[in-house]
Amino acid sequence: MIELGLMQIALSLGLMVAAIALVRWQKLGLELSLLNATARTVVQLLAVGYVLAIVFTWRNPYSVIAVILVMLAIATVVARNRIDKRLSRLLPILAGSLLTTLVLTLVYTLSAVIRPEVWYEPRYLIPLAGIVLGNAMTAATIAGDRLVTSLKRHPQVIETHLSLGASPQQAIAAYRREAIKAGLIPTLNAMMVVGIVKLPGIITGQLLSGADPLNAALYQMLIMFMLAFADLLAAILVTAGIQRLFFNDAEQLVLP
Structure with a gap:
């Protein structure tokens, strides 16, 4: 190299x-x-x-966890600022959603696929955590922003559904589905052309470092599968949390 x-x-x-x-x-x-x-x-x-x-x-687990927590905190704040700073309870929703997404994705990947000697191996844990957090943050931001915009733009339609007996979940189901789909668009687009039109950062970095091209392609395949799951889960959790912010205990629409 x-x-x-x-x-x-x-x-x-x-x-x-x-x-x-x-x-x-x-x-x-x-x-x-x-x-x-x-x-x-x-x-x-x-x-x-x-x-x-x-x-x-x-190579200490506490230092590795500290780095990941800093990345999580920054991702949470950035996502909150891009969605809506006025939603006071949005920050813990984003933090919980991103943390859940990160833990589930990494636990499966490290325990079932990569299986390093120790779970806190920084060579694997930190880069994978950064990739998952960065993409999950983007998916959560896009989905959250789309849902918040839709709820603010169509209050009369939502209240009409509520007055006809629909639950909050039913009243905004279409908007939430569209928001989740929007959050997945970047990853789906990348998966469609990966290796043909674009060589992503992981495979490019490994090729530049002299890694075997086939092994680099397999790692990139793993990354794309991780991101597809993480982005979908983050979008689902964030939109579910945002939904609760817009309705009170009486299931009435409350705009911030």
Whole structure:
């Protein structure tokens, strides 16, 4: 494997310089956004690299769990901010949904498929947790935002169903199904073209590190199956939680 040093990374910044030049040429007004994104990418990934180097050296379950909990907290806050900051009880719903999704996905994958020597092996647990959390966060955000928007946009339709004897679950069933489907679109699209149109990060990273191409493809297959399950479960749990926020104990629609 060809290792990259600071000089190579400095040279790679030429791509961002070229991108900023293109932005200025097209008068898109995104220069500051690109500069900010570049700076955050450098700082965040360097920090993560140093922290993970320590965690991988320690090989301690508490340090591994601490890293995963930090990732979970950040994913929860990001998802809440993108759905609706005004829903005060949304944060624990998202945290519980993402944690449940993460635990169920990783327990099955590590115990039934990969089976490392110790369950807290950071080489496997941290990358897999990051992949699952990142995608589950996206699915939960898309599904949650779609459902919240639909409930706010169609209160009369929902109240009409309620007045005709429908339960809250029945009154918003169509909106919830559409929200869950929307949350799955990115993963389904990726699964349709994986290996043909696009080589995802896992298989690309393994190929660059010199891994056997077939083994890299098998790992990518595992990842795609994990993400399909995790995204679906996260979308189901989040929409179920959001549903409870919009109805009171008397099963009346309550808009925030």
